Amino acid sequence: MCAEQKNRSLRLCASWSYESTKMTRIVSFSGSGLDLGALHCAMLVAFSDYIVPLQPDADTFKAALSSRGFDPEASFVAVDDDEVIGFWNVATRNTKRYLIGSGTRIGHRGRGLASRLGMAAIRAAENAGIENFWLEVIEGNTGAERLYRKMGFGVTRKLDCYRLDHPSPDRSSCELSDFGTVANVIQRYSTWKPSWQNATESLYGAQLTPFLHGKGGVIIGAGGLVHQIAASEPSALEDLLAAAATVGSLTLVNVDSADNALCSLVQKLGAHRFIVQSEMCLSLPNVS
Template sequence: MTQIVSFAGSGSGLGALHCAMLDAFSDYIVPLQPDSDTFKAALSARNFDPEASFVAVEDDDVIGFWNVATRGTKRYLIGSGTRIGHRGRGLASRLGMAAIHAAENVGIESFWLEVIKGNTGAERLYRKLGFDVARTLDCYRLDHPAPDRSSCKLSDFSTVADVIQRYSTWEPAWQNTTETISGLQLTSFLHEEGGAIIGAGGLVHQIAASEPSALEDLLAAAATAGSLTLVNVDSADSALCSLLQALGAHRFIVQSEMRLSLPNVS
């Protein structure tokens, strides 16, 4: 018999959740196979909430999951999946409904997630559960072999985060918010004409500037590894997207950010 229960009440550990995730994502559009430490660190950074997360348990094995984060009155789906051998049984729908009902019961105002365009089964499920597309997010990979930091200088995280907030026209996706990345080992640059970038190891978490030329300088300054990856750029940011395309960046994933507004039942 399969039970749908909160992760906190399941008696399962993160090791069991990790094993379920590896199986569920082994045939994903973008195969994702993190080791145990990376998996646990990602959950921690994104505010994994065991009470808000739900698992499908059968014979003491986790066979499906909705890993959920909580911040204030918002919840976010970190990741969901069903083990390959247990698909087609409606587990994903049951897990989603359980997570949504739990959120309603504690006064959560909205539930957020991202889904890769082309993952039609997942998008169909999320729409069935009541989610609507809020915006489109683009992921880019940019080869930039000649870093140039002449107009940029290293700075501390809090200063740079404030500058980005001043110039940015959109909110970063959940995994790139200041709350999520504040505990990471980051490199931050300020531009002399106004703007900033935050990243680590070739991954750009946040960037904003007063002018496209400053954006280009900041990208060059951050390209210490010879290439950059920008995940979840708001497609409505025409200045940044146009610049990336002009520089020859490859858009390798397009995602829909989806939102479910919840009634106040408290």
């Protein structure tokens, strides 16, 4: 290729890149004119090659957004020809915001969309007087963690996820109780705060099975998901896990890795740790 042809090709590439960027709108989801169906479709494509492929149906997707407090004004999408090609789905709770999930369609990666979406969401949070922005990133997703660090997020703790087929389910030492009572007992004994999706505010209205023990409690959701568990001593924790297992196989998502008693117990019972996550936080200046 001669120098003139090469320069012409470079100009065409630069022009295409500029036009492509120009056509892509970064807007709040509330201002995009699109519905949750478009967001769901983008999520399925973006997560099809994820470390843990997530392919929820439309109802499950909407329920997950709702329970976490999805905020359309705080969430941002990249839109090309009325198609969502990237997204930052964000929740708001008082003066905190949380990244429910983010992604970019496979064919549109490498254009800096994730960075643009993130910065738009952070600027909106600052303008709204938000104090902290929270997220989680799976260990091994180095590209995402590098981007979050560049934006100013720092790791606050490590979170472990386990699957457990309990060898001896037994609810004889526990009793079914109401959500509020068990949540208060867990709060009394817990040494760490549950992550956003397991927080009490995220569980209202969900299908739950709360077990009460004389020295603790456990709240189990649909599919054996252990949202919260705490007790005053390891033997009570063991009783609670045995009771929880009467609903079936258990999944413990986002256990604080510093909770040696719980982590050691589930591993002793044969649990498989399938994910480790880093919880990250960005403290924001109030510019409202």
